[in-house]
Amino acid sequence: MAALSEFSVLRPASAADAVRLRGEHPASRFIAGGTDLVPNLRRGLVDAEVVIDLTGVGEMRELQQQGDMLRLGAGVTLATLAADATVRTQLPALAQAAAAVAGPTHRASATLGGNLCLETRCQYFNQSESWRQGNDYCMKLAGDTCRVAPKSSRCYAAFSGDVAPALLALDAEIELLGPQGIRRLPLAEFYVDDGMRWLALGADELLFAVTVPLVAGRVSGYEKLRVRGAIDFPLAGVAVALVRDGDTIGELRLACTGVSSRPEFVGGLDWLAGQPLDAAAFAVIARQIKRTIQPMETTTVSVPYRRRATPVLAKRLVGRLWDEAHRED
Ligand SMILES: Cc1cc2nc3c(=O)[nH]c(=O)nc-3n(C[C@H](O)[C@H](O)[C@H](O)COP(=O)(O)OP(=O)(O)OC[C@H]3O[C@@H](n4cnc5c(N)ncnc54)[C@H](O)[C@@H]3O)c2cc1C
Ligand code: SF4
Structure with missing residues (x-):
């Protein structure tokens, strides 16, 4: 798995602050447990310049x-x-x-x-960058064709x-x-x-x-x-x-x-x-x-x-x- 790209982490203390930060940083993503987001960031399946960490928001853990x-x-x-x-x-x-x-x-x-x-999943998407590049990518990310249904204009992940x-x-x-x-x-x-x-x-x-x-x-x-x-x-x-x-x-x-x-x-x-x-x-x-x-x-x-x-x-x-x-x- 590739190394993580660089991003800043913001740690709001309230849900209202988290929403405000999301509005201020369009290239941001929320992170909670990180068990889906982090592997996806490492594989280059999603990107983020700013990650807004929700784990400090006590009102969301009730x-x-x-x-x-x-x-x-x-x-x-x-x-x-x-x-x-x-x-x-x-x-x-x-x-x-x-x-x-x-x-x-x-x-x-x-x-x-x-x-x-959770991000939707597909055997042609949940792969390393080199695998996806070698297979000419697919419509969900960087490509123009769906490998599962090549004539389809939608993704079935x-x-x-x-x-x-x-x-x-x-x-x-x-x-x-x-x-x-x-x-x-x-x-x-x-x-x-x-x-x-x-x-x-x-x-x-x-x-x-x-x-x-x-x-x-x-x-x-x-x-x-x-x-x-x-x-x-x-x-x-x-x-x-x-x-x-x-x-x-x-x-x-x-x-x-x-x-x-x-x-x-x-x-x-x-x-x-x-x-x-x-x-x-x-x-x-x-x-x-x-x-x-x-x-x-x-x-x-x-x-x-x-x-x-x-x-x-x-x-x-x-x-x-x-x-x-x-x-x-
Ligand atoms: C080896 C492995 C096996 C797994 N097996 C399973 C499985 O069997 N079943 C399963 O369901 N999942 C599985 N997962 C995926 C994942 O672990 C779980 O779905 C987990 O519940 C994701 O929660 P999280 O808090 O870690 O999400 P994160 O990774 O923090 O976030 C996931 C996504 O949700 C967004 N997000 C998080 N919280 C919020 C919020 N409050 N509001 C808006 N957006 C939000 C994030 O921006 C991100 O896009 C597996 C993962 C791994 C690595
Ligand atoms: S576009 Fe097709 S090949 Fe790509 S993730 Fe969606 S269903 Fe899979």
């Missing part, structure tokens, strides 16, 4: 229950999310997703905000963060802080289906916090497929939130990652409410997932495998949660 909501500062680390008693018991999908990111040393510094803003699908399944909202103040939006509206412009984040905005409803009787979980079980990005990841109403489905929410340029909430499952979880319901779940996801040759693992494996992952997870919900009755 994790508080506010009535029937849990409010998570964007600076909360993944290790904290994975270990927190409220998250583990009331939002297990979130704890499981956080625990599934990278390795323990990464999770000790990696943050919720950095995970939700995959969003591969583990935490976003858990928060989509749990119906989270986010708070973005900009010069005009806070802007709230459902997490699903934060993402765009484009590997080069995948975030609806203004140039001078900061992801400030995430709020997650705590719903009585809802069970949830997260599962992922990866090449190396100990440490790896998801080839496919599925999060499910389920309310079981006796022998029928009360509510089923499902989201995927690693299989499109944005984390995908799988729609069209509402009408399963009131239905039993039988073969017909599993067929609907599989059909809706296949309609929603769009895996491309962005990893070395084949597209047909990821297309087929994602509904299988979902079926196993829904089945496990169905049994868990029964035990909690």
Whole structure:
């Protein structure tokens, strides 16, 4: 990996200062845990003259229950999310997703905000400068053609963060802080289906916090497929939130990652409410997932495998949660 290029580091003490500094330095980037940004800087995948370090912003590291909501500062680390008693018991999908990111040393510094803003990934992009130069670059950086879909005018690099699908399944909202103040939006509206412009984040905005409803009787979980079980990005990841109403489905929410340029909430499952979880319901779940996801040759693992494996992952997870919900009755 190449040496880091030179940049200045600014250390704001408040989120408002961080936003102000971002406005004053257009060629800047925020850094939180740095576990994605630093490797990308070293590979020349992104550049920055100024890096705005968010780790000194205490108000972004708060994790508080506010009535029937849990409010998570964007600076909360993944290790904290994975270990927190409220998250583990009331939002297990979130704890499981956080625990599934990278390795323990990464999770000790990696943050919720950095995970939700993760750069999209592709086997033709996440390479050294010399590799990319030798392969004539690609459209996402310095080239003019997409190696995955040469006739395409868009990039299909995959969003591969583990935490976003858990928060989509749990119906989270986010708070973005900009010069005009806070802007709230459902997490699903934060993402765009484009590997080069995948975030609806203004140039001078900061992801400030995430709020997650705590719903009585809802069970949830997260599962992922990866090449190396100990440490790896998801080839496919599925999060499910389920309310079981006796022998029928009360509510089923499902989201995927690693299989499109944005984390995908799988729609069209509402009408399963009131239905039993039988073969017909599993067929609907599989059909809706296949309609929603769009895996491309962005990893070395084949597209047909990821297309087929994602509904299988979902079926196993829904089945496990169905049994868990029964035990909690
Ligand atoms: C070996 C290895 C394995 C990995 N495996 C996984 C994995 O399995 N799953 C996974 O999801 N990730 C994985 N990652 C990626 C990364 O470690 C995590 O996604 C991590 O959560 C990123 O968080 P961070 O705080 O370190 O982000 P940073 O690197 O600090 O930032 C990431 C991006 O988010 C932006 N950013 C950070 N905070 C904010 C904010 N509050 N507002 C606006 N923008 C912000 C930064 O400018 C940057 O563009 C892996 C990384 C490595 C090196
Ligand atoms: S999907 Fe295409 S444009 Fe995007 S990173 Fe991969 S090769 Fe490049």
